[in-house]
Amino acid sequence: MLRWALGFLIVALIAAGFGFSGIATVSVTAAKMLVVIFVALFVGTLVMGLISGRRSAR
Numbered sequence: 001m002l003r004w005a006l007g008f009l010i011v012a013l014i015a016a017g018f019g020f021s022g023i024a025t026v027s028v029t030a031a032k033m034l035v036v037i038f039v040a041l042f043v044g045t046l047v048m049g050l051i052s053g054r055r056s057a058r
Contacts, residue, residue: 005034 012027 002035002038005031005038008034 008027008031012024012031015021015024015027
């Protein structure tokens with residue numbers, strides 16, 4: 001999911017460079033939403049891992 005966010009960010013930067021404001025705005029919005037979802041899932045997984053107290057199997 002983080003790769004999708006970075007991909008949308010790159011598309012937004014390229015579109016902004018060429019002056020396509022509509023595409024850039026949509027790409028930035030998508031990248032922001034994906035980053036928020038990614039961070040929320042990361043924090044949730046981290047908290048659940050700390051609560052369960054189990055170590056990951058390696």
